[in-house]
Amino acid sequence: MFGYIWLFFIISAVIIGGATGNIAAVGQAAIDSARLAVEIVISLIGIMALWLGIMKLAEASGLIELIAKLIKPITKKLFPDVPPEHPAIGNIAMNVSANSLGVTNAATPIGIKAMKELQSLNKNKNTATNAMCTFLAINTAGVQLVPASIIAVLAAAGAKNPMVIIGPTILATGIALITAIIAVKLLERRF
């Protein structure tokens, strides 16, 4: 399905770009985006190395297992296919915490670590498991307690009280999270 959506974006870009006279920009965007992808990864590699190094220590010292044990009542329901004390669970918990606190640069490497742990339980390596989809649904709901970068944007535009958006944002993201969990659980039977 991802492949079709990918092609849909490209084909519609060419058609609409052609019709609106933006076709040169479309071609340039393809080149620029390819370069941007590598620039993003280069800037990410050091941060990944840092956090996966720290997480390796957390794992070797039994910290990840401890966290997994603490949140067992919740994760048993969300990830029934994953053994409750598996390192994947601890990594998922760390990823969600990092995201909620707005420590995004730690969240991505830890999330990838969680995916690798989930992949170790996967029998069919090129196909997502239910647990992976549930984890990603929680992740893409984007739970965040302090949306720091957005508050900074409002402040930069002269806002005197940019913090007012925190309450509504937490409510909206909470609704998104609940919707994501319900959706992923209903959909996993159909796919």
Add this chain to the structure above:
Amino acid sequence: MFSKTVETLSVWIIPLMIALIPLWALYKRVPIYDTFIKGAKEGVGVGLRIIPYLVAILIAIGMFRASGAIDLLAEVLDPVLSLIGMPVDVLPLAIIRPLSGSGALGITSEIASQYGGDSYMARLAAVMTGSSETTLYVIAVYFGAVGVTKVRHALAAGLIADLAATLAALFISQMMLL
């Protein structure tokens, strides 16, 4: 008070984690330096592995944005969405949010400077941006890192969550910020 606490926590959490986790590992008699290096090596490998996936997703999104498709989509959807009180100016934001994080921040910033940082429009845009994630990017990177190409229902669930976030942001902002 609450936001102050969370703010302090988010400043302290990185240095504390980098200091306390190795300390705890040392106490547990883990060979700390070797273990850190082993993990860090994995990080480098993961970075290289996600490049092709990231190139694929970013060129599709980049081309789509450059074509003017988002403005066109906003024009088509406007009559429907004005019924539920979504201003036309934030519509491109709703469309771009799952595709590009920096794009969403950019539009929020434009709206904020146009209407003023304390305006309802700026706040609505901020809540919309803050209540969701860059779904396509997350899916491409996370699945790419482990070589999963059949993502099953992850994409549909993520997009449903984005839609819920957008609608929730709109209604909650109307109730609390208008």
